Amino acid sequence: MFKHGNRRRSQAMRVVLFLLMFSALVVAQQRGQRKQPQKAVQGHKPTAGVVPPAAKPSPSPAAMVPVALVNPSQPEYMSGEANVTVRGNQNPIIRLGLAQNGVNVIEFPAADSFFMIHPGNSELVLFDEETAKLSKRSLVLRPGAAFVAPPAGSATRGPSASISVQMQSGIVVTFLIYPVRELSQNAHRCVVMYNRDEVVAARKAAGLAVNLDGREPAAKHSNGSMRFGEDGDDGDLIVPKVSRLIADVDSSRADERVRNGKVSKKRPKLSEVANRALKDAIKNPNKMGAFAKSNHGLSLAVAPVVDLDVQARMVVIAVRNDAQGVLRIVQGNPEVYVQTFDDNGKTLQLEQVKRLYVESTSLEGKLNKGEVVYYAIVYEAPVLGVLQRLRVSVSQTEAADEPATAALGTAAGRK
Known part of the structure; x- marks a missing residue:
């Protein structure tokens, strides 16, 4: 029994x-299985069944369009035809570009004709008045006596x-006109x-005047042809x-x-400075x-320039009507410019x-007989x-239509 018990134990x-x-x-086997994926990650070869993600294709250079050379900027003025x-x-x-030895021929529709032509400065650009009167639809522009083409590299x-x-x-x-x-x-x-009927209809809808000569346009012929000169030859072209x-x-x-450093470093409010200058000019002419x-019923007086800061200058100009009738200053005038000789x-x-601010005692530039209008012009000082x-x-x-010159604003001009 004892042996039997020992055997069982x-x-x-x-x-x-x-x-x-x-x-x-x-x-031990389970621990080994946990370590195998880590070794596969640390190794150079991925484990079986793991597919690496596909690389995203890089954007094609052709997608970076347009560039400046493909769509060049349009010129500031028109040339050719x-x-x-x-x-x-x-x-x-x-x-329009205009060269020293060139002309601009401008044509308008045959269904319309000139009512009024407003030349800006006939010394720089003039138009052929005779051609305009005869054709009533063609305008020829030529360089004036003071027309100057820009220098090379300008x-x-x-x-x-x-x-x-x-x-x-x-319309x-x-x-x-750009000098070239x-x-x-x-x-x-x-x-x-343009379509004349379309222009007239649009202006009527906007409440604007149409058929400015006071006559309705002639009815169109049934055969579709148009005779020249049938819109009236009695009225002359109005050319101020x-x-x-x-x-x-x-x-x-x-x-x-400015050279001595005596100018203000802070620019004042231009409207206030110009307004004070005009009030002072009226009070103390x-x-x-x-x-x-x-000259031609008009005379000028120009006050010495006043500095506002390092760059801004102001000049006050007085324009007097010495004529017997009413005169009108052309829009955009007076002009300050640099003349190179x-x-x-x-x-x-x-x-x-470059003008920074302009104020005037006249809203429309209209001068009655003997009237004086004052202008305060703030501009950027040129070198x-x-x-x-x-x-x-x-x-x-x-x-x-003749130019007149005067030397003002200097000691020689104030005799």
């Missing part, structure tokens, strides 16, 4: 030992003058196209005469104050100095000065060379 112990060894083996289509009650502004691309044309239908078309150096930049022909006065501007005192000799005194370039002069010009209508 030994067999039980063997079973327990086997179970312990089996359990340890199972635990230009066609402009106008719709309804549009009043377009057309920019960055100045501003217009030289403007001409506004109003047709019998009422107004404004032309801005080469004939290849010249706008040789410009055709303005323009006269231009020029004066020198004395900025020596203001320039000296003698501060303006003497008026120059009257060569060694022989010949004009090389005219460049307008003047030895052969450059700062000048001011005033253009008025209802006077002979």
Whole structure:
């Protein structure tokens, strides 16, 4: 019995030992399986069944469009042959290049004709009045006596003058003329196209005047043809005469104050400064100095320039009507500009000065007999060379189309 009991105990112990060894083996295998994925990640080769994510294709360079070379910017003015289509009650502004030895031929629809032509500055750009009267639909522009093409390499691309044309239908078309150096930049022909009936209908809907000559347009012929001259030859083309006065501007005192550092570092409110200057000029007109000799019924007085800060300057101009009738200052005047001369005194370039603020005692530029209108012009001071002069010009209508000059704002001009 004792031996039999020992045998049973030994067999039980063997079973327990086997179970312990089996359990340890199972635990070791499980730990090994947990470590295998980590080794696969740390290794160079991925485990089987794991597919690496597909790489996203990089954007194609062809998608980066457009570039500047594909769609170049349009030029500031038209050249060669230009066609402009106008719709309804549009009043377009057309920019044309004009060379020193070139002309602009502008054509309007045969169903319409000129009512009034407003030349801006006939010294710079003039139009053939005889052609306009005969054709009533064609305008020829030529360089004037003071027309100057920009020098080579010049960055100045501003217009030289403007001409506004109003047709019998009422439509107004404004032309801005840009001086150019080469004939290849010249706008040789410009055709303005529109439907007269469409323009008249749009202006009527807007409450604007139509058929400005007071006559209804002639009925169209049933055969579709149109006879020239049947819209009346009695009325003359209305072309207001323009006269231009020029004066020198004395900025020596203001320039000296800037060089000596005596100017204000903070720019004042321009409207307040200009308003005070006009009130002072009206209250103390003698501060303006003497008026120059009257030309075509108009005379000028220009006060010395006043500095507002390092860059801003202000000049006050008095314009007097010495004529017997009413005169009107051309819109946008007076103009302040820099005139550049060569060694022989010949004009090389005219460049307008940037205006910062303008205030006047007249809203519409209308001058009755003996009336004086004052202008306060704040502008950005240009850097003047030895052969450059700062000048001011005033253009008025209802006077002979001849320029007049006056030396004002300097000691020599105040005799």
